[in-house]
Amino acid sequence: MLDDLVGKILDKISGTSLLATGLLLLTAFVSALVAYWRTVEEKSWKEFFEFVIPHEVITHPSAKADLLFWVTKKALMPF
Incomplete structure (x- = not known):
C-alpha cells in the first residue's frame, strides 16, 4: 500500500512530467x-x-469558483 502511494507521488513529480510543465x-x-x-x-x-x-x-x-473547484478536487482526490 505504501509502495503504491510512493510510486504515485514519484510519477507525479517525475522528470518527464516536470520537464513538460517547465517547458x-x-x-x-x-x-x-x-x-x-x-x-x-x-x-x-x-x-x-x-x-x-x-x-x-x-x-x-x-x-474564484475555478480555484475553489480545483482545491476541492485536489483535497478529495489527491492522485
Whole structure:
C-alpha cells in the first residue's frame, strides 16, 4: 500500500512530467514577454505582470469558483 502511494507521488513529480510543465510555462512566459514588448511603449516588470495576469481576470467570480473547484478536487482526490 505504501509502495503504491510512493510510486504515485514519484510519477507525479517525475522528470518527464516536470520537464513538460517547465517547458509549457517557459513557452507561455516568453510568448507573453514578446507580446508585451511589441504592444507597450513604456516597459516595466509591474506593468508586464499586469499585462500577463490582469486584475479583472484574477478577481472575477468564475476564477474564484475555478480555484475553489480545483482545491476541492485536489483535497478529495489527491492522485
